[in-house]
Amino acid sequence: MKDPHDTANDEDSFLQAMQGVSRHHHDRADLSKTSSRQKQLNADYRRQAAMQEEHKVIDGLSDEAVDLVESGEELLFANPGVQLRLLKRMKQGHIPWEQGLDLHGYTVDQARDQLSKFILDARRNDCRCVLVVHGKAHSSGSQQALIKSYVNEWLKRLDGVLAFCSAQARDGGAGALYVLLKRER
Template sequence: MANIKEFSALGSLRKTLQDQEQARIKAEVERERQAALAEREANLFRHSIGRVAPLPVNAISKALHQPSPPPPIPRQHIADEQAALLESISDEFTVDTLMDSDEALSFARPGVGPDVLSKLRRGNWVIQAQLDLHGYRRDQAREALGEFLRSVRRRGLRCVRVIHGKGLGSVNKEPVLKHKVRNWLMQKDEVMAFCQARAADGGAGALVVLLKSSERPGG
């Protein structure tokens, strides 16, 4: 009985070894087939392109392309346009640069009598128009002031009020626009004099401005 079991186990082992050998032979045949296929494809590629050789170094030419220069910027033209737009009103101008002023920063152009400024302070001149610059940024205020002065001059007005505010809403409560407006007005030839408005007309938040008489046709 034992001999039969041993013989059966031996037969099973032999069958296993035979199966493994057949699998190894199949794998080897497949590997050789794949290698032969790769070799045929390589030969086909080489046959198709023919013989190749690297180009000599002196036969290689390099083209160097310089980038196109950017178009020139018309800086002077831009500067001229900006200067004309701002009507020659500069932020660099200061009270001490050209004109005389009193403690209250009133202003009278040289040649204007002291009585003119006194009458302006007392309110003897009737205010004929006004410009309110509340809420304007600096550049907006400068342009608005220039346009306002041109407009009232065309209408032949002489006494106007410019409301610049007291600067209470500005950073650090500094009245930046207040000082800018005074400096801009002093640079305008048509401005003869100005002073702080009376309390009833705006006080420290406004200026009363006296303009030169307009020379209108037929006037």
């Protein structure tokens, strides 16, 4: 049986095995042996990557194109398991909202970031219902409700969102949403 305190034998074996091996004095790969074909493939890859438009994805929320909704269209969404009675109460404005987010003036990227942070913070604060004001796009000159369309898609993908619907007129009507959140337990 080998003595665990006898390291001299192990050192001798290691030094003997490493004989003839030289040590590099730099930490870079030697690319001088790269073929011209490989160099061209690398250049092509870098060029293609630089030309592709970057699509950011945050919390599973993409900035890629979505189906546009009309500015005055009422939105309604519920995950499976949400009780119809609860959905009706929310739609009628009988579930008070505890925090609100106004997305007027934000770009799509800014709106996505703000919405994601807002929902996460609201869940941490144990909010049951929040208000998200996305606007109707009447003042932008176009009738396309871009932020509204994105918010409609993003809320369906955000973790912890049980349901949402267009708000009552007093809270923004078709330009805002009541969002029902899953409580942290």
